[in-house]
Amino acid sequence: MQHPMRSPGPPRRDRRARGAVPRPPAPRGLLARLAVARAALGGALRAALVALPLAGCIEVPPPPPRPPLEPKDLRVPEGVGLEMACTPTGVELCFDARDNNCNGVIDEGCGLHTGILQFTIAWEEADADVDLNVYDPSGELARVGEPTASGLMKDRDCPRVSGECQEQNVENVFLTEGEPARGRYRVVVRLDKLNDATAPIRVRLSARVGQRSYSMALDLSPSAASEEKSVEFTL
């Protein structure tokens, strides 16, 4: 098979000759305008170079500090005493929802998670099913296994048929990571089923908010008026 013949380009000599064609002289008026423009550009550049170190000296104010994590507008059920001062009673005991050693963490070393926010309930009657329901500022409920968009997650739901709680009923909600969402939080403690237990069921609720912990005792009975008690606060 024959290759088609390439048409030969113009000889190199010719191309060089075309490139060497002298440009016609610029009109004198154009040259003068170019000189003026170049001078103006040089002036602007010098001004920019002078302004540059000055701009470097302008102090950028730091972002305003975030307000401390302090619960505001705290609302507790009527007749419930809120313990805001921690009294150390010795080493940390597990599954009592109390910060026994007052280090700001509730039931640490007991297989529970903690975070800047932590809410824990415990109750002694093994048969009673009590639920800790924590709603974040967007109204999302913290559940077992998957954090809310704001990062709240629940450790476990007691009592469990699987025996996970081993008759030591504790439910725990904690902030998995990051800064807590600001807004109104709602912590609801609810007697779901009394089963074979005798009412009222005394439930200890403690909360860790930042470096402080809060605690209270709630009595729940299976009636519309007292099966559920809630605490609200604003961060």
Ligand SMILES: [Ca+2]
């Ligand atoms: Ca502790």
Ligand SMILES: [Ca+2]
């Ligand atoms: Ca404890």
Ligand SMILES: [Ca+2]
């Ligand atoms: Ca439960």
